[in-house]
Amino acid sequence: MAIQVASQNLLTSVPHRSTFIQNPSPVKTNYPKVFKMALSQDEIFDKVQEALVEALGVDDDEVTEEATLVGDLGAESIDFLDIVFKLEKAFGIQIPREELSPEDILTDSNLVKDGIVTSQGIAELKSRMPWANLDAFEQNPRVQDFGNLLTVGDLVGYVGSKTA
């Protein structure tokens, strides 16, 4: 009887996101097909929201346009890899690393002085990432803050520029 109870506990005490699967979905073996389709802003937002909810374990209503990935949604570096995977799969696009993380600009000694991005560096960032809103960063362009500025809205803009 004790063992029966123990096994019951195992099944009912799993975290809330685990579900009792009666009909497991078929396992996919295809690589993502590369295709482009024109999507509306809302459609893009919905898919980005879904990817972020799955990758970061946050609720739908936390994923707003203005929410920052790192500060508000708690994304860590490994989560960015997961987010890139999910976006590539959801939209059939390729996301080269330097498009979302302009590390080469942020570590260029000609474009960064004493941890602050120069105006030339800002111009480079803007041309590399035209879909991102860099106004807030421009006020105090510290390299260490850059990772925290990316918002959900920026991601939606990025996907929009790749699927247009």
Add this chain to the structure above:
Amino acid sequence: MRWFWIDRFTDFVSGQCAKGLKNVSMDEEVVDGYWPDYPTLPSTLIIEGMAQLGGILVAEHHQFEKQVVLAKVAKASFLRPARNGDQLHYTVTLDSVQDLGATVNAVSHCDGELQAEVDLMFAFLEQGRFTDGPLFGPGDLRTMLRMMNFFSVAVDSEGKAVGKYPALCDEIS
């Protein structure tokens, strides 16, 4: 360090899927000692076994030249515990491969029933960023694969037995 959480490969198709099995034995310290008086293989080690299968699947896809590490457990559901005497059959399927990593879907069956379903994400380590040099000691990975019956079952996508991997052969003769 001994860290084998599958006993044997039963199937391996390069770039597609890997299957293996794990026998749960009372003799294993962790089975007997994890939960007092209730021998069970902890779910975390089921994930580890699937990660070993999946990691080999992903690494082999790149001829064992990339260093593959488990990065994230995206989803894990366990429908029943693994008890002493059970034989778990793992099936790991390659889901997608990108420049920086890969994802796999894994399921575990016991007595013909679904026992667990796990989605895993692997990352490829860049040399010099997180590590310098190989993850395994000389010859260790090849020995592990041989002990697990890999070379006897592994075939490429056309069904031909896999050949030698230069990246595995540069240690002991």
